Amino acid sequence: GAGVSQTPSNKVTEKGKYVELRCDPISGHTALYWYRQSLGQGPEFLIYFQGTGAADDSGLPNDRFFAVRPEGSVSTLKIQRTERGDSAVYLCASSLGPSSEAFFGQGTRLTVV
Amino acid sequence: AQSVSQHNHHVILSEAASLELGCNYSYGGTVNLFWYVQYPGQHLQLLLKYFSGDPLVKGIKGFEAEFIKSKFSFNLRKPSVQWSDTAEYFCAVYPGGGADGLTFGKGTHLIIQP
Numbered sequence: 001g002a003g004v005s006q007t008p009s010n011k012v013t014e015k016g017k018y019v020e021l022r023c024d025p026i027s028g029h030t031a032l033y034w035y036r037q038s039l040g041q042g043p044e045f046l047i048y049f050q051g052t053g054a055a056d057d058s059g060l061p062n063d064r065f066f067a068v069r070p071e072g073s074v075s076t077l078k079i080q081r082t083e084r085g086d087s088a089v090y091l092c093a094s095s096l097g098p099s100s101e102a103f104f105g106q107g108t109r110l111t112v113v
Numbered sequence: 114a115q116s117v118s119q120h121n122h123h124v125i126l127s128e129a130a131s132l133e134l135g136c137n138y139s140y141g142g143t144v145n146l147f148w149y150v151q152y153p154g155q156h157l158q159l160l161l162k163y164f165s166g167d168p169l170v171k172g173i174k175g176f177e178a179e180f181i182k183s184k185f186s187f188n189l190r191k192p193s194v195q196w197s198d199t200a201e202y203f204c205a206v207y208p209g210g211g212a213d214g215l216t217f218g219k220g221t222h223l224i225i226q227p
Contacts, residue, residue, distance in 0.1 A: 102214075
């Protein structure tokens with residue numbers, strides 16, 4: 001497809017478990033972003049990749065969160081030892097470069113029980 | 114760090130009414146400004162953006178926004194709303210030249226009554 005694809009669309013996990021969320025950006029987009037959206041809030045920036053490297057990971061809340069983009073395309077957001085407070089919709093976006101229009105995926109709704 | 118304030122969290126209007134959603138940001142430098150819309154069950158989509166030039170920008174579906182630098186504002190307007198405009202609207206700021214992602218406001222839930 002032509003858009004940003006995120007899998008799974010929904011994920012329910014038990015507290016303390018490890019989860020991986022996947023993002024397939026639009027082909028050719030070098031910039032990739034992860035955001036987290038809690039209920040009643042706007043998306044909150046987590047991390048930005050330019051190519052394979054994390055250009056800015058200042059939004060990651062703590063060291064349980066980690067993201068990779070090894071080949072400069074698909075990205076995986078990894079959350080260790082999940083907590084109930086991690087429950088949110090995790091959004092991925094891609095663009096041609098910083099400050100260009102960002103195209104968002106549908107998001108992964110993570111529920112930690 | 115920059116922040117974005119959207120003053121109206123819930124707005125209910127009748128069809129054909131005029132719309133104005135407020136957005137104020139706090140950042141002293143050059144900014145790029147955006148409005149995104151999220152229709153029910155859909156992903157975030159860009160409505161319009163301001164980078165430079167004419168402070169009155171026009172977007173899709175008849176929306177427009179005006180950048181007023183002295184007021185740090187970027188309010189969204191539409192002269193006559195339609196039922197299909199029911200959605201969540203987010204104002205966002207990108208600091209020019211920075212490597213950060215967008216900073217979003219909390220959003221405004223707009224309901225248009227037929």
